[in-house]
Amino acid sequence: MLRKVKDVADLAGVSIRTLHHYDRIGLLSPASETKAGYRLYSDEDLDRLQQILFFRELGFSLQKIGDILDSPTFDRRQALGLQQKALIEKRERLGLMIETIGKTIKNMEGELDMNEKEKFEGFGFGDNPYEEEARRRWGDGPVDGANEKVQSLGAKGREQLGQQMDGLFQKLAGMRKKDPHSEEVQQAIGEWHDFLNGMGHIYSPDAFRGLGRMYVEDERFTKNMDRYGEGFASFMADAMGIRADHLQD
Structure with a gap:
């Protein structure tokens, strides 16, 4: 049985916008479309959506979920x-x-x-969820290098580092309505890239692009980033992806 996107959204308790996003990033592409362009989801698509929602409930990023579901060994x-x-x-x-x-x-x-x-009793959040996500995606090297760098700075140095990061975010947030391809935005996003590279690990273009994707794929990051202004996380993801593309040219 084939179902339209609204029917699937109502059935699964998610928004139509969420399903469109899953389709756009290749996480859940419907089996077919009508001549009018309406997405049609099959029973197999619903099974995949169920898996996506289970993994999301357990805190997995969309990127990680896609990697798992598309693995030839997935059971x-x-x-x-x-x-x-x-x-x-x-x-x-x-x-x-x-x-x-x-x-x-x-x-x-x-x-x-x-x-x-x-x-x-009942609490058990010992590990930083942001750090756990970074370790899952890129391994221990970048995280450990950054941690060692930060710890070596001392209290005053860490405070200055936090102020520098906040200043960069405020600067970039002020540009979030501009074209992320623009020279002004790309110069500023280059400063963010340089800042990260100074933290004890060099972010390759792919790693830099992946970090930007995490800002929009993981709601924890999106919420944190968008405190600087609505749409900031999405803007950063786009601008970082463009810089990564330029670095690979």
């Missing part, structure tokens, strides 16, 4: 088993957090006492 049954296990663990952790909230309220109202350990 859907095995993937479902692993996803089930991971989601059960997540449910248990959320249950503990809900219980901790209830205990905390009672503690505030004087109904029970909580020790320090009980106050944090």
Whole structure:
């Protein structure tokens, strides 16, 4: 059975815009189109969409999801088993957090006492999710190099580095409505590239382009970037991709 994009969006609880984005990046391209240009999704497309949404719930980037689903060794049954296990663990952790909230309220109202350990039951965010994503995509080298560079600066140096980064972002955010191909924008995005290269690892054109894609494919990054202005993450992804193309010419 073939379904139109609106029907699939309603069925899966996602927006039509999301499905269009998945199609545009090649993550989920519908089986066919009508003569009028309407996308038509097959049962196999729905199975792939289900996998995408499971992986998204577990924090995988769209790029990583695409790599997994397109791998010749991908086994859907095995993937479902692993996803089930991971989601059960997540449910248990959320249950503990809900219980901790209830205990905390009672503690505030004087109904029970909580020790320090009980106050944090259910939490377990030890690793930085941004760092985890970078490690998955490019390996340990870039992350470790950047960490060593930052740690060697000392408190004052790290503060100055943060101010420099913030200044670059503010400068670029002020250009986000301009053509990312323009000389002015490309000069500024070059400053961002140079800044990253000074952090202990040289970003190749592909790595630089990949970082830009992460800004729009991972909602955590998009939310963080767009604090500088709506559409900033998308603008950065486009400008960084253009610079990467020029460097490879």
